[in-house]
Amino acid sequence: MSDCIDKKTGNLLHLYELGMLSPQEAELFEKHLMRCEFCFGRVSEFEKYAAALRNNPGVRALAGEEEEAYDKQETLSGRLKTYLWPRKPLIFKPAMIYVLILLLIYPAWLGLRVAFESNDRIRPVQTIRLVSNRMPFQNTFDMSSGLDGIISFEFPPSRDDRRYLIIVTAGDGNELVRYDNFPDISGTGMNELLIPRELMKPGDYRLVVFDTEADSTIMVQRFNIIE
Amino acid sequence: MDNLLARARDGDKSAEEEIFQHLLVRFRLFSRHKIGDHDIADEIAQKACLTILKKYKTAKYTIGFEAWAYGVLKMTIKNHFSSLKTNQNMSLTDMGGGEETIPAAASTKPELERRLTDCLRRLFKINRRYARVLNLSYQGYETDEICRKLDINRNNLYVTLNRARTILWACLRNKME
Numbered sequence: 456m457s458d459c460i461d462k463k464t465g466n467l468l469h470l471y472e473l474g475m476l477s478p479q480e481a482e483l484f485e486k487h488l489m490r491c492e493f494c495f496g497r498v499s500e501f502e503k504y505a506a507a508l509r510n511n512p513g514v515r516a517l518a519g520e521e522e523e524a525y526d527k528q529e530t531l532s533g534r535l536k537t538y539l540w541p542r543k544p545l546i547f548k549p550a551m552i553y554v555l556i557l558l559l560i561y562p563a564w565l566g567l568r569v570a571f572e573s574n575d576r577i578r579p580v581q582t583i584r585l586v587s588n589r590m591p592f593q594n595t596f597d598m599s600s601g602l603d604g605i606i607s608f609e610f611p612p613s614r615d616d617r618r619y620l621i622i623v624t625a626g627d628g629n630e631l632v633r634y635d636n637f638p639d640i641s642g643t644g645m646n647e648l649l650i651p652r653e654l655m656k657p658g659d660y661r662l663v664v665f666d667t668e669a670d671s672t673i674m675v676q677r678f679n680i681i682e
Numbered sequence: 683m684d685n686l687l688a689r690a691r692d693g694d695k696s697a698e699e700e701i702f703q704h705l706l707v708r709f710r711l712f713s714r715h716k717i718g719d720h721d722i723a724d725e726i727a728q729k730a731c732l733t734i735l736k737k738y739k740t741a742k743y744t745i746g747f748e749a750w751a752y753g754v755l756k757m758t759i760k761n762h763f764s765s766l767k768t769n770q771n772m773s774l775t776d777m778g779g780g781e782e783t784i785p786a787a788a789s790t791k792p793e794l795e796r797r798l799t800d801c802l803r804r805l806f807k808i809n810r811r812y813a814r815v816l817n818l819s820y821q822g823y824e825t826d827e828i829c830r831k832l833d834i835n836r837n838n839l840y841v842t843l844n845r846a847r848t849i850l851w852a853c854l855r856n857k858m859e
């Protein structure tokens with residue numbers, strides 16, 4: 456009883472046990488069982504369970520419940536998967552092609568989104584330079600340009616471990632912009648300060664850099680805003 | 683089998699007994715498969731074996747002994763159903779009815795049923811297709827129709843069923859131990 460003598464017919468074993476063979480196929484398989492000790496042994500040991508699988512109402516009901524659960528699943532994720540995913544490889548279903556196209560488009564869309572967002576962020580500005588030991592080539596913002604202003608100023612004595620107070624004040628003493636703990640002191644000694652267009656008013660202004668720990672004014676620079 | 687048969691024909695009783703034991707266990711299985719009632723099935727198997735015992739020495743079987751013996755069983759089962767039908771028709775005519783009735787299936791022991799349903803529940807969790815096949819079969823679908831419904835070919839069906847059977851049998855054996 457080492458192995459089945461005719462595997463092609465032996466494949467019918469469980470179909471026979473379940474009573475799913477046609478009369479002709481059942482006869483073919485029974486004739487096979489007349490000679491094949493291996494298959495006969497398997498069918499014999501399983502006989503009482505096979506009979507229950509064929510006839511028992513409890514087993515039938517159980518299979519029915521499972522089928523019902525399966526049907527429910529089929530209506531949701533299962534059907535979607537069947538629709539999207541091909542049963543045989545290299546045969547694409549239309550829905551799968553859509554998925555592939557979406558996969559290709561997504562990175563491009565991400566790139567476009569970044570580009571659009573960048574357009575929103577990057578705007579033209581007007582810049583003035585405030586350098587202590589030279590004549591400034593320009594120290595006036597023009598409000599009529601409608602642009603935000605950037606003050607580029609030299610700040611040589613900066614230290615990484617220190618925070619500085621930077622105040623832009625008008626001639627009458629009103630503060631235009633104030634940065635407590637100004638952190639953006641670069642290693643090159645040149646720093647930039649944003650003056651939003653909405654805050655600009657015509658007049659003379661002073662940029663004061665104050666060391667809060669040493670309690671001393673480090674630098675004062677002047678500039679103008681005109682209409 | 684040919685050797686055994688030659689010995690039996692020459693009067694070797696042990697060879698004869700071995701042949702009929704070989705046939706009887708198979709005939710019981712086949713007739714139980716076709717007839718729900720095990721007592722009737724066993725009776726038919728014995729009847730077929732007795733017929734073979736009477737005739738095997740004189741019968742001329744060109745198709746081989748086993749095929750001939752199987753033919754005897756087939757005929758015995760057929761006769762059983764014919765007589766059953768005649769008796770049924772007679773009793774139904776007496777009662778004024780005319781519909782055919784299906785022979786009652788053998789009842790399953792509760793312990794066996796519990797063991798089987800437990801294992802099937804486990805099996806259905808890992809092989810739902812098996813549940814589908816069973817249920818479709820219970821609903822009366824032919825094997826080819828089931829294959830069409832599941833969108834698989836017959837070979838896939840054999841593989842699915844044989845795998846499921848292996849798992850089921852392993853589970854049942856564990857439960858028995």
